[in-house]
């Protein structure tokens with residue numbers, strides 16, 4: 472019996488190390504309702520928009536994460552449409568979130584981070600050193616099965632890139648307004664990350680974006 476328990480925990484540790492441990496080891500994170508008012512005036516925000524690659528490791532408060540995700544790709548109308556446009560309103564982009572404790576998939580309707588993989592997967596969201604040290608990384612993943620034309624149509628990839636780009640710009644503007652640091656990134660360890668996030672064959676990683684407090 473003791474040997475079996477030991478074997479199970481060795482296996483669990485190996486899976487965790489590979490980023491493949493069961494998501495059930497993590498609890499969902501219910502975020503507070505987003506605050507949809509406030510922020511700097513638009514022109515001042517645009518003046519401050521910039522890419523930053525130096526981050527403090529301090530965690531972002533849950534309220535800030537909620538506000539950030541709502542600004543990025545939240546539902547802003549009763550019919551379910553969002554803060555960013557999407558081609559034919561296909562809403563094919565999902566936002567995955569990596570924080571030190573694990574990787575999560577954001578459910579915009581419930582405003583909950585649903586566990587995908589326990590463990591610290593921040594480094595796997597990039598090929599540069601800073602994603603590993605920042606509070607949070609967002610990963611924009613398109614589900615090509617949600618589109619209205621074959622995934623092989625080159626226009627589809629252009630639309631998907633544009634749709635993720637709008638979300639990224641919303642994040643840039645939110646960060647500029649809140650004094651947070653951010654940079655959007657095409658440099659992503661896509662194969663490794665797709666495995667960690669347990670993506671389906673129809674899902675494509677488009678961009679990642681690091682967010683955190685600026686380095687003091």
Ligand SMILES: Cc1cc2nc3c(=O)[nH]c(=O)nc-3n(C[C@H](O)[C@H](O)[C@H](O)COP(=O)(O)O)c2cc1C
Nearest residue numbers: 520521522523524599636654655656657658659678
């Ligand atoms: C589609 C796209 C991909 C990018 N990929 C990376 C990246 O992988 N790593 C990085 O450090 N910056 C990346 N950037 C940020 C650009 O380098 C940055 O926007 C550019 O240097 C202009 O700086 P600014 O954003 O401060 O105006 C990317 C930007 C875009 C729009």
